[in-house]
Structure formats: structure tokens, C-alpha cells
Amino acid sequence: MIPNGGTVAIKLHMGELGNIRYIRPIFARKIVDIVRNSGGKPFLLDTVASYPGERDTKQKYLNTAAKNGFAEATVDAPVVITDDEDKLEVIPIRNRISECQLRQAKVPSLLRDSSCILVLSHVKGHDLTGFGGALKNLGMGCVSTETKRAQHLVNMPQFNESACDGCGVCVDECPTGALKLVSERVKREVSKCISCGTCLFKCPSHGWVWPPGSKEKLQVYIAHAASAVLAGYKGRTGFVNFIQDVVPHCDCAAPSGEPVIQDIGIVFSFDPVAADKASLDLIDRAPIIPGSTSAMPPDLLGKIHRTDSSVQLTTAEKLGVGTLKYEMVPV
Ligand code: SF4
Numbered sequence: 001m002i003p004n005g006g007t008v009a010i011k012l013h014m015g016e017l018g019n020i021r022y023i024r025p026i027f028a029r030k031i032v033d034i035v036r037n038s039g040g041k042p043f044l045l046d047t048v049a050s051y052p053g054e055r056d057t058k059q060k061y062l063n064t065a066a067k068n069g070f071a072e073a074t075v076d077a078p079v080v081i082t083d084d085e086d087k088l089e090v091i092p093i094r095n096r097i098s099e100c101q102l103r104q105a106k107v108p109s110l111l112r113d114s115s116c117i118l119v120l121s122h123v124k125g126h127d128l129t130g131f132g133g134a135l136k137n138l139g140m141g142c143v144s145t146e147t148k149r150a151q152h153l154v155n156m157p158q159f160n161e162s163a164c165d166g167c168g169v170c171v172d173e174c175p176t177g178a179l180k181l182v183s184e185r186v187k188r189e190v191s192k193c194i195s196c197g198t199c200l201f202k203c204p205s206h207g208w209v210w211p212p213g214s215k216e217k218l219q220v221y222i223a224h225a226a227s228a229v230l231a232g233y234k235g236r237t238g239f240v241n242f243i244q245d246v247v248p249h250c251d252c253a254a255p256s257g258e259p260v261i262q263d264i265g266i267v268f269s270f271d272p273v274a275a276d277k278a279s280l281d282l283i284d285r286a287p288i289i290p291g292s293t294s295a296m297p298p299d300l301l302g303k304i305h306r307t308d309s310s311v312q313l314t315t316a317e318k319l320g321v322g323t324l325k326y327e328m329v330p331v
């Protein structure tokens with residue numbers, strides 16, 4: 001798969017500052033060694049976050065990555081973070097199903113110009129999609145900020161006026177100044193809202209809620225974006241899912257909670273749908289750590305977040321991204 005001398009982008013989430021559950025740098029280092037020993041030129045890659053935090057600019061992300069253990073000195077390969085100022089490839093999404101309004105995805109050219117892409121994904125829960133694995137890493141992690149926000153439009157928080165006591169916390173916390181208090185009532189300037197969810201997470205009174213169906217809809221969008229990232233790229237991608245530190249929340253969260261099962265291991269596939277399906281099945285067959293969650297299989301992580309996390313998989317399969325059928329070969 002790796003051509004001699006070809007560049008290999010190793011795409012992974014290097015963790016928000018304060019998160020301790022992301023993929024351990026030593027595993028990235030091992031993959032770097034494997035790529036180099038196979039004749040490839042590896043580099044680690046991620047895109048800036050589309051919401052406020054310690055990864056929302058290149059420099060902040062590089063600083064956070066270094067603090068989390070990802071630097072050239074530790075992983076033995078360049079660490080590259082891209083943003084929308086970098087060259088982007090615009091990939092049209094012509095094959096659309098159901099309610100997806102996403103017409104295109106912008107993907108860093110650095111990624112698409114690589115000879116191969118290895119997608120390293122930490123399998124864990126996710127507040128908006130139930131679980132996050134290879135498809136989430138592709139559809140949200142491999143695209144521009146603009147494309148991330150275009151997807152997140154489907155989960156713009158809804159104001160729940162009956163629960164609001166006018167405390168003003170969300171107004172102070174909104175990173176874009178989209179909110180203001182008028183006569184003790186919250187008003188939002190929708191054009192300024194980037195659907196970051198800060199108001200929802202910070203409100204002490206459930207004054208903001210996710211729109212009904214938005215968790216499933218976001219998964220549909222992610223599957224479409226994933227199909228765009230891989231368009232014309234088949235046969236040059238590999239997916240490594242780390243089923244360890246399976247916590248309820250994603251690597252963007254700090255803290256992200258305690259594991260709900262014991263570590264299982266690593267799944268590799270050339271098919272992101274099969275990799276995610278196998279990962280979810282392994283999680284559902286594992287004993288739950290007593291007291292860690294009241295949710296039960298099937299779809300343990302989806303149940304924690306009150307969604308059906310298989311939507312991203314079934315949509316991706318319909319779009320030809322991969323297949324839900326797999327054969328597990330222990331090594
Ligand atoms: S933080 Fe919640 S309760 Fe306070 S003003 Fe905003 S919506 Fe209302």
C-alpha cells in the first residue's frame with residue numbers, strides 16, 4: 001500500500017488540553033516506525049477545531065499537541081496542523097441521500113496530496129454522535145473549519161425559554177457574541193452562531209437543548225463528508241481504531257469521563273465502516289465496568305448519549321464508503 005518514498009499522512013486527534021484519554025503518543029510513534037520501515041515518509045496531521053479551545057488555531061494546537069506528547073522529538077515525524085488559510089481541495093458531494101444538504105467538502109490538499117492516509121481513531125463516546133471512530137475522524141476531523149461548521153448547523157442549540165432564568169451565563173460565554181440579554185430575555189443573532197454548543201454546556205438550567213433529531217442528522221452529514229474525503233482515494237487509506245480508554249465523551253472534552261469497559265485492543269481495516277462496526281460490536285460484547293454507566297448494549301455508547309450511533313455507519317455504507325460486513329482476524 002505504501003509506495004517507496006511516498007508521503008503518508010497519519011491523521012489523528014491529539015487531544016484537547018486537559019484531556020488524558022486520547023491516543024497515546026507512543027502508538028503514533030510505533031506507526032511512524034512502521035511507515036518509515038515500509039519506505040514511506042510519515043507525518044502527523046490534524047485540522048484546527050471549529051469551536052473555541054486550546055486547538056482553535058495552528059499555534060495553539062501545536063502547543064497543546066506538544067504538551068500532550070506529540071512533537072517531532074517524541075513521535076519522530078513532523079507534526080502538522082492545517083487551517084482554512086492552507087490550500088484546500090473542494091470536493092463536490094453529488095451522491096446524497098435523505099436530508100443531507102451538504103453540497104461540498106473542503107479538505108486540506110496536504111492530506112489529499114499524500115500517497116496514503118492512515119487514520120488513527122480513538123473509539124469513545126461522543127455527545128453529538130453517540131460514538132466517534134474512523135468515520136467521525138474522516139468526516140469531521142479531515143475537513144476545513146468551514147465544512148465543519150456547515151455540518152454543525154444541524155445541531156445549532158435551540159432556546160428553551162421556559163427553563164431560562166435570565167442569569168446571563170450563556171451571553172458571557174458565547175465566543176462569537178451571538179447572544180445578548182434584552183429585558184432579561186436571551187436573544188441570539190443567528191448569523192453569528194457557529195453551533196459550538198458552549199451556551200448549552202454552560203447553562204446551569206437547561207436553557208438550551210439540542211434540536212430533536214439533530215444527533216442522527218449530524219451523523220448523516222458526517223457520513224457524506226467522509227465519502228467526500230475518500231472520493232477517488234480508495235486503496236490508499238488504512239484505518240486503525242484504538243479501543244482503549246473507552247470513555248463517554250470525546251477527545252475534545254476535558255475531562256472526558258471514566259472508561260465504561262476494559263481496554264480491548266486495536267482494530268485495523270482498509271474499510272472505515274467495517275473498522276467502526278467491528279469496534280462497536282467488540283464494545284457491546286465486553287463486560288461493563290460496574291458503576292461506570294447505567295446504559296446497556298446494544299449500542300452502549302449511543303444509549304449513553306440518547307442516539308442511535310449506527311446511523312453514521314448505515315449512511316456511509318449506502319454511500320459506498322464501506323461495508324458493515326467484516327471478518328475478524330485476530331493477530
Ligand atoms: S445560561 Fe441558561 S438560564 Fe442563564 S441566561 Fe442563558 S439560557 Fe438562560
Ligand code: SF4
Nearest residue numbers: 174193194196197199
Ligand atoms: S449561541 Fe451558543 S452555539 Fe451559537 S456561537 Fe454562541 S455559544 Fe456557540
